[in-house]
Amino acid sequence: MKKQILYITILLLSLYSCEEILFEEDITDDVVSLIAPSDGTEVESTLLTFSWNTVDHATSYRLQIARPTFENATQIVEDTTVTTASFSTTLTKNNYQWRVRAQNTGSQTAYTTASFSIIESEDFSAREVLLSSPADNTISNNTAVNLQWETVSDATAYRVQLIDDNDQVLTEETTANTSIQITFPEGVTTWQVRAENDTQNTLYFSRTLTIDSMNPLKPVTTAPVDQATLTDTAVSFTWTRDAVEGTTEFDSIYIYRNQQLTDLVTKDQVTSPADITLDASTTYYWFIKAFDEAGNQSEASDTFSFTIN
Structure with a gap:
């Protein structure tokens, strides 16, 4: 009996918790009050911080900026969702409108809109x-x-x-x-x-x-050695390469089923040693190539082959 009572209590608590999650407060009739830039403001700085008052039970805010107005927009400059009551961005000199609505998983308010202009400083x-x-x-x-x-x-x-x-x-x-x-x-x-x-x-x-205009150095493959015969389908690949000063470098492995290097089995970003499981009764051909964050790439390493019996 005690176990049954405990089970019912846990079930009721779970249902209550789910109800709280599924049925958030309806904020449809609430209003977002804009703080800055206020309607009709002329701003001399191109770096703007938009701010508004929070709405109770709102979990996020959708902010949009149009040029020159939403009704006659030549461009929607910004369309983003944020969880705080402020947002900063850089804009060019022009006329704009901005608007914000509050939202949660079950409802949302209407948008509140204001116009502003970015102008050149007289100084x-x-x-x-x-x-x-x-x-x-x-x-x-x-x-x-x-x-x-x-x-x-x-x-x-x-x-x-x-x-x-x-x-x-x-x-x-x-x-x-x-x-x-x-x-x-x-x-x-x-x-x-x-x-x-x-x-x-x-x-x-x-x-x-x-x-970073320097290519990474050519990797040197070390294992499996060229023309190796293996019995285990879990293959450990190793290689060496000295780093070149500059942006972050990384290596990619290329494994093929044919000597012409057209039947690609896998290509992946890896670090040495890299353990890869392959099929038995197959001969593979592999090499390593290095890349960096700037888009430079090394020569491919020498291509080695191996067979898994």
Whole structure:
């Protein structure tokens, strides 16, 4: 009898818990109150933080930004779901609308909408250079990089600098255009741009870029040795390779059923030793190739064969 009572109690508690999970509070009639940017605001900064009041029982918020309005949108700039009551992003000078709704698994509120504009600061020195390309923290294997940014009103020139890890200026160039191609050194470099006119200049605006143009070294396969005969279908593959300074490197194994290397059995990112189970009564051909985060790749190792009886 005690066991039956305990079982019923646990069952009731489980049902109650499930009911709490399945039936969240209905928030359909609640309203999201926007804080900033408020309706009709003119903002001089291109970096904006959107904020709103939380709604009880909401588990997330869907935020959308349109240019210039949702009714006549030429672009939906942002469409994201967040769990906090704020969101930050960078926008270009233009007219926008933004809206937010609260939601949970069972219901959602209506959207609350506000309009705002991003304008140029009247003070030239307070204006921002909005960098376009490459994106911040990009990794590339091409040392010749085309840098791009948005136009700053009343600017007659743009000063571009490359900065090393010790904050030393490696390269400095000026251009009247909003793009320039510069050769970067290997490793991590900061590139920064400021706008200038005859009497003033803005602050520098920066991003970082990693260059790795060096291919990984050719791997050396060690086991199974070439033309080995094995009895176990669980095969342990080993190889060696010295790392090259630069971005993270990784190895991939290629295993084929034919000498022409057209019948691929498996290709996988692996570390040595790599244990792979294969079929018996088959001859296999395999090699290792190395890659890195920048997209460089090594020569393939020598191709070895082995047979599993």
